[in-house]
Amino acid sequence: MSGLDRxxxxxxxxxCGLRESPSANSSAAFDRIQRLLSSSGAETHSVDAVYDGVLRQSxxxxxxxxxALGCCVDLLKRALLRHLPSFAQLGRIDAWCEVTVRE
Structure with a gap:
């Protein structure tokens, strides 16, 4: 299994935990995503890949x-405070939020 698959x-x-019980699993989901971002180090493309995965799968x-979507947006906001993506990725996150809110 490749790193990307993991x-x-x-x-x-x-x-999926957010879908099952959004409020109960919000912290657990954030912790998992936080660990992925932390293991990405300072490599912007690696951080962007984590955010891209979150957007796509959410x-x-x-x-x-x-x-659950509201909890996911909250998760993204908290993650962005610690792990800055590229400017292009910020644009993709913003566009995703705009489309998600409209729908």
Missing amino acids: MEGVIREAL TELLADDFE
Whole structure:
């Protein structure tokens, strides 16, 4: 299993936890994503890959669950305070939030 596959699995597990019980699993999901971001080090492309995975999978897994999506947005805000992505990634996160809020 490649590093990317492991990362995607951790993200999927964290987001599935949000879907099952958003408020109860919010901290656990954040901790999992936080560990991925921390292990990315200072490499911007690695940090961006984690954020891209969160956006992609949250769209797939949480699109019809507003409470879980709200927890995911909160997770992203907390993660952004500690792990800065590239400017391009910030734009993708902003666009995802705009589309998600509109739908």
